Amino acid sequence: MLTFLRRRILSSAVPLLVVVLGVFFLARLTGDPANLYLPLSATQEMREAFSAQHGFDDPLLVQFGDYLAQLARLDFGESLRTAQPAAEAVLRAFPATLQLAGITLLLAAAGAVVVGSLAAYRPNSPADRIAGFLSSTAASTPDFWFAIMGVLIFAVTLDWLPTSGTVGAAAWVLPVATLLIRPFGVLVQVVRGAMVTALSEPYIKVARSKGAGERRVIFKHALRNAGAPTLTVAGDLAVGLINGAVVVETIFGWPGIGKLMIDSILQRDFAVLQAAVLLTALTIFALNLLIDICYVLIDPRVRQGALA
Amino acid sequence: MKSPLRPPVAIGPPGRRATVLAVAWAVLLTGGCTVANSGSAAGADTVQIVLPEEPPTLEPCDASLTATGRVVRSNITEPLAERVPETGELEPKLATGWKQTSPTTWKFTLRKGVTFHDGTAFTAKDAAFSIDRTLDSGIECNVDGYVFGDSEITATAVDATTVRVTSQEPDPILPLRLSFVEMVPTSTKADSRVREPVGTGPYRIDKWNQGINLRLARYDGYWGKAPDYRAALYTWRAEGSVRAAMISSGEADVAVGLAPADGAGDHAVEYPNNETSYLRIDADKPPLDDIRVRKAINYAIDKKGLVASVFAGLGRPAGQLVPDGVTGYNPDIKAWPYDMKRAKSLIAEARADGVPVETEITIIGRNGIYPKAAEAMEVVQKGLRDAGLRVEVKMLDVNAWTEYLLRPFPKDAGPTLLQAQHGNQAGDAAFTMEQIYGSKGAQSSYGTPGLDQRIQRAERAAGSERQTRFAEALAHQSEKVVRDAVLAHMKGIIALAPDVTYKPDSASGDEMHLAEIHPAG
16 A cells, blocks of 8 residues: 555656646746836836846746745745735635535535436436436536526525625535536436446346345445446546636635635736645645545455555 | 455445544534634624725735725825815825925924824824835835835924925925825834734724735724724625625625626716726837827727727716826817728828838737726727728737836837726826826837927926926827827726715725715615
8 A cells, every 4th residue: 555655646746846847937937027016107126126126037947946945945935915925825715715625525426426326226217317407407507607696596686695705604505506516417427327337237136136125235336336437527526626616716705725826827926826836736636646545445456456 | 356246345334434424524614614704794883895806915005006005095094195086186184284395395294183093193203204114115115116206205203293305306296296105103114014004094904804804993093083884894806796796685885896797786886987098009110100090090989989888888088198187187188089081081191101001000908907898999990990900909918918018018019009098096197197108108109309398397397387288298199199099088886785875086996985985864
């Protein structure tokens, strides 16, 4: 197992390095932040002083060297916009995104397992057709449209929920629902597909012939085997959610990492952008590792390969 | 190969799995509560304002940044004097009066009995310190770059209530410039920025939940009339339709920075927001170096149609960059009439004289500079094509666009028209002319010695002579230079809940005085 982990960690180091390099250099190709941060009427001397103070007048490689040296000391630099440590801004935003992503994924996965299994139990039955129709509608609904409609219907017209914000439990309903709808739709289809396959396997017949109850057949035998493809897709969806639910964060005023990243790109706030991308990349790396471990746990074929 | 008969692998005993799940849920939910409980419920004595963005800082020396200024100015901190948007006159704030004692010296008499939120008295030492801190401390104050440029200014406390301010060159509008300097106590850090300042204003900072909301509380020791609301709660939503919806659903009393499409309906209040939209004509390159082509561009744009359709009526066609109320505004300059026949004949005339009018001209646009920015440029493009020019539109994001806005300009750009918007929040044409029309102005791609001379003469003048000279410089630009195609004096929209009254003015976009918001009825 340790060898497996070590191998996975080493193979992830390269993409991580590429991300760090890419973000650093690509961000700096997009123009001089002095133009954005100084008033239009600022003098040339002021612009030069600004560049010198933030090190933007050094050659790019020198700037990159300084950045790596800072990183080694766990110093992520200072936000140009707020003059606060970049790490502070990122660590404030990330939990908000993680909470939203976590709850969304749990609800989507739990709902998808139930609906997908029911649909797969009797393929082409009315229940299956309804589930298929609803899940494809859900999977193809644009989230910004759903969010704005949600605000208009449930906040403005019916006055059941707040429009936006993070204050109070009711404020979670619309953001989670918006974020949930696509992963739920996709996962229902994946679970259904995997369950239909699993339920037609010989071992299900064997289980039934040995007198196992239907609940046991579905949840114990079939679902476990349908777990691997579901896990793969859910992992992919989780990566998308952790990357920041930009639309949801923007519309609902959710102070998360997606909005922070987009803002720091638009405002050329390099330190915040770099810190946010690094933290997100590390989290996605950890998540992928977790998914791999889950594979090992649920699928003995993978386990044998991993332990070999 | 997996045997189908092999029993499924268990991750752990069912009990332990349930515990893990329960813990995961508990972590997420308690974490959720940390976010959820960090706001505070607002009562009837709290005015709730929803902004398009969180203030990056509340540092008073950055108060010329819109996002900072509209929260800080005259709410948390105050200047010595304040400009009245309707008249353009300065009115006393923390200074009761000021006098020019020599061409380079002004004396300000300070108000007595003013205290900062920390209880200390406001004295001339604080005033001199605030001016020094804004101009000379090396902390890159936005106000310094915006208002003072390279002018050298010294402030000295003469006695407890008198400050002497000296400029190296005679400066007839020094008090106006100083109206951008917010007063802070000498205990404020001089060598670094502060995020949460102490001021003398009617409200003090109560609690800033970063990312979520900002609460101000009424300052009981305020020297002036106490404002109506005991507290103000600022929140921010980037999406305009959500800000408008917050008024409809009763979650906010005032929503700032809306567009016509945001759907504020009956709650919407329109106001002239001090901004003027225009196209900068980069007149140093053919065919734009020919004044007939520049005039044709002005004739070929249907400004009335543009305002009525694309801007949804939010604006009025304009002929100059400064609106009424700004020193230098010239009431005789009218918007260029829409006259396609004239435009076509001017282009034909230029073509006959060998001007390469078939050269492709690029409109450099900026997404989001005002609502429907791209559509507006398509309307302009259509007009110019009809007149006989070859025009393409390139829409950029703000940073790429500033490369074209500010010197040094891209060298290989070809002939360009730049979509721009100018807001003169200081109220004097000096803050427009030099940088936009001067031959060496930071935003100017073309100027003439005649216009430069007129601008410089106006900048040295004071009082009614200053008004006349700037008005004359603007007329000269409009008739003889034609360096741009001014489109419209723009209007903004805010939305108000039925339970508040507030009358927005041209300064509301930059400073929104909480004391001017009242409960309705």
